[in-house]
Amino acid sequence: MLNIKKLITVTLWALSCLMASQNSAYAHGEKALEPFIRMRTIQWYDVRWSQEQLKINDEVVITGKFHVAEDWPRSVPKPDATYLNVSTPGPVFIRTERYLNGQPWVSSAALKLGGDYDFKIVLKARLPGRFHIHPFFNLHDAGSVMGPGHWLEIAGDSALFSNPVKTLNGDVVDMESYGFANGVSWHVFWIVLGSAWLLWWVRRPLFIPRYKMLQAGNEDALITSLDKTIAKAILVVVPMFVLGAYAMTDSQYPNAIPLQAALDQIEPLTPEVNNGLVQVKVKRSEYHVPGRAMILTAQIHNLSDQPVQVGEFASGNLRFINNTVGMAYQDHGDPLVAQTGLKVDSPDPIQPGETRTVQIEAADSLWETEQLDGLFRDADSRLGGLLFLYDATGKRYVASVATAVIPQFN
Amino acid sequence: MATNVLDIPPQPYTGEKVRLTRAYDYLILVLALFLFIGSFHLHVALTVGDWDFWLDWKDRQWWPLVTPLMMITFPAAVQSVLWTNFRLPLGATLCVACLLIGTWITRIFAYHYWNYFPINVVLPATIMPSALILDVILMLSNSLTVTSIFGGMAFALLFYPSNWPIFAMFHVPVEYGNAQLTLADVFGFQYIRAGMPEYLRLIERGTLRTYGQYATPLSAFCSALLCTLMYPLWWYLGRWFATVRFVKKI
Numbered sequence: 135m136l137n138i139k140k141l142i143t144v145t146l147w148a149l150s151c152l153m154a155s156q157n158s159a160y161a162h163g164e165k166a167l168e169p170f171i172r173m174r175t176i177q178w179y180d181v182r183w184s185q186e187q188l189k190i191n192d193e194v195v196i197t198g199k200f201h202v203a204e205d206w207p208r209s210v211p212k213p214d215a216t217y218l219n220v221s222t223p224g225p226v227f228i229r230t231e232r233y234l235n236g237q238p239w240v241s242s243a244a245l246k247l248g249g250d251y252d253f254k255i256v257l258k259a260r261l262p263g264r265f266h267i268h269p270f271f272n273l274h275d276a277g278s279v280m281g282p283g284h285w286l287e288i289a290g291d292s293a294l295f296s297n298p299v300k301t302l303n304g305d306v307v308d309m310e311s312y313g314f315a316n317g318v319s320w321h322v323f324w325i326v327l328g329s330a331w332l333l334w335w336v337r338r339p340l341f342i343p344r345y346k347m348l349q350a351g352n353e354d355a356l357i358t359s360l361d362k363t364i365a366k367a368i369l370v371v372v373p374m375f376v377l378g379a380y381a382m383t384d385s386q387y388p389n390a391i392p393l394q395a396a397l398d399q400i401e402p403l404t405p406e407v408n409n410g411l412v413q414v415k416v417k418r419s420e421y422h423v424p425g426r427a428m429i430l431t432a433q434i435h436n437l438s439d440q441p442v443q444v445g446e447f448a449s450g451n452l453r454f455i456n457n458t459v460g461m462a463y464q465d466h467g468d469p470l471v472a473q474t475g476l477k478v479d480s481p482d483p484i485q486p487g488e489t490r491t492v493q494i495e496a497a498d499s500l501w502e503t504e505q506l507d508g509l510f511r512d513a514d515s516r517l518g519g520l521l522f523l524y525d526a527t528g529k530r531y532v533a534s535v536a537t538a539v540i541p542q543f544n
Numbered sequence: 545m546a547t548n549v550l551d552i553p554p555q556p557y558t559g560e561k562v563r564l565t566r567a568y569d570y571l572i573l574v575l576a577l578f579l580f581i582g583s584f585h586l587h588v589a590l591t592v593g594d595w596d597f598w599l600d601w602k603d604r605q606w607w608p609l610v611t612p613l614m615m616i617t618f619p620a621a622v623q624s625v626l627w628t629n630f631r632l633p634l635g636a637t638l639c640v641a642c643l644l645i646g647t648w649i650t651r652i653f654a655y656h657y658w659n660y661f662p663i664n665v666v667l668p669a670t671i672m673p674s675a676l677i678l679d680v681i682l683m684l685s686n687s688l689t690v691t692s693i694f695g696g697m698a699f700a701l702l703f704y705p706s707n708w709p710i711f712a713m714f715h716v717p718v719e720y721g722n723a724q725l726t727l728a729d730v731f732g733f734q735y736i737r738a739g740m741p742e743y744l745r746l747i748e749r750g751t752l753r754t755y756g757q758y759a760t761p762l763s764a765f766c767s768a769l770l771c772t773l774m775y776p777l778w779w780y781l782g783r784w785f786a787t788v789r790f791v792k793k794i
Binding site for chain 2: 215219238274310357369376377
């Protein structure tokens with residue numbers, strides 16, 4: 135008996151410790167997607183949030199850019215149907231506006247490989263709390279490719295939230311309650327009618343007596359003439375009532391339209407990435423497992439009229455900054471930044487017209503903590519990312535690069 | 545002796561047996577209630593799913609086709625048990641009442657309180673009028689064939705007009721994002737669903753494009769035809785799974 139008590143005590147203690155050690159989960163599965171998809175599909179950059187502290191009904195604007203990688207993985211369906219979404223724990227915000235390349239956009243869209251796009255999403259605070267928000271792309275048959283995440287805090291009383299929308303008829307409706315009372319009324323009406331029919335039968339002896347009477351050939355006593363009269367009334371009245379209510383509703387909403395299901399075709403911007411002024415070709419990539427370092431051997435051909443330097447390498451939302459290039463980094467609260475994570479073996483600026491092969495080392499534990507170091511265990515172990523180069527005036531040149539990755543285990 | 549309309553029809557037992565058989569009735573009814581709330585609700589969630597969950601999935605083509613077809617299943621099976629063995633014409637209404645209880649519990653607690661959606665975004669459809677008609681056709685005809693043909697067809701054909709008074713107001717047009725949308729589409733855009741991008745909606749897709757804009761009646765009649773076949777299939781499934789072995793021993 136004592137042993138059983140001890141066993142129960144130890145078990146409860148262990149369970150309590152286990153529960154106490156658990157932290158709340160804030161992630162959205164962004165690390166779960168295989169690295170080659172995160173690196174070589176939607177390549178996000180310049181993502182900004184207009185504010186972090188909001189009150190109910192305040193708006194936050196998320197802006198940013200993305201490049202659709204040319205080296206799109208073969209195993210991922212092409213982005214013929216995509217949806218720019220926001221990862222929130224339910225509608226704690228509502229999305230009031232969304233733009234792609236300046237064009238208002240409410241449905242899905244097809245993207246073009248190699249295309250450059252900028253986006254803007256306007257969110258309106260609906261419920262109080264502290265939430266981790268990502269813009270992300272739903273890719274048809276592929277999954278969700280997360281953009282950079284950010285913490286936003288909403289204060290205030292959710293009862294103050296309002297969401298008026300004006301219809302083409304000129305009516306302004308409150309989306310939080312529109313149609314609720316009408317819908318509930320109809321449900322209650324039909325449930326009451328159905329319950330009355332059920333009670334009509336349930337009030338009398340049911341299973342065993344009816345079974346015995348049926349077996350004894352007294353079937354006629356089980357269904358009375360009144361039952362039949364009521365059934366006939368239901369058979370006539372219910373369809374007539376349904377069709378009458380349908381006709382009245384139809385006349386009440388003569389301009390009702392079907393649900394809209396479009397697929398937008400939005401042309402990419404004038405190329406910003408791979409625009410030809412600075413051409414980058416990565417010849418080899420090695421990932422050094424113990425050092426958590428990706429080493430790229432890249433041939434850079436500078437066709438611009440200014441010397442350029444490699445300032446940043448970004449891949450799968452990780453940013454590796456070369457802190458010797460002053461204009462390469464501005465703090466926008468992005469947590470996945472290795473501020474001294476990028477080194478170039480040949481730091482001198484690449485002169486106009488010069489072609490130089492350099493070794494670029496992007497090293498940080500972020501490779502491991504963000505689970506991008508699993509790339510070489512992927513079925514398609516190729517690296518993708520954006521290389522940012524700057525000239526002395528601060529002008530930026532962006533190259534989307536891709537190459538196979540060779541792991542170095544020792 | 546004059547009889548009151550609410551008089552209970554005769555039964556073979558008297559005395560203590562009446563009390564015992566009534567207790568058995570209530571036991572079975574409570575068990576059936578929980579069984580059908582769970583199982584029929586799960587069945588509808590897995591088969592009709594998003595068409596019933598969201599306003600912006602309730603379209604003219606797929607919603608009136610899929611919903612009655614998947615919702616006639618349990619009613620047919622339960623009717624076969626309750627009518628064949630007990631002459632109780634309430635199988636369809638019972639199933640749909642249980643379904644609506646389960647559905648409303650889910651919409652309020654899972655969608656509204658847990659996931660913060662306003663309930664008007666996740667208003668369920670009702671198929672109670674169809675269920676009542678299915679029950680009375682079976683009762684009046686006492687025929688599987690007649691109920692399959694006329695009951696099955698009525699079950700499907702009544703679905704869309706029964707629900708239009710609930711959902712028509714969400715089809716009012718709105719100018720939004722430089723496009724014409726319904727209010728239901730605006731709900732889908734505004735109230736963020738991370739796992740439900742717009743392109744996943746199976747709406748307004750298909751070949752019903754050569755009949756002007758009258759896709760709904762065609763979908764409803766297609767569903768009606770399929771329901772006449774689905775009904776006997778599930779009737780026999782109900783008979784196959786049910787037994788009165790234990791009642792026979794009493």
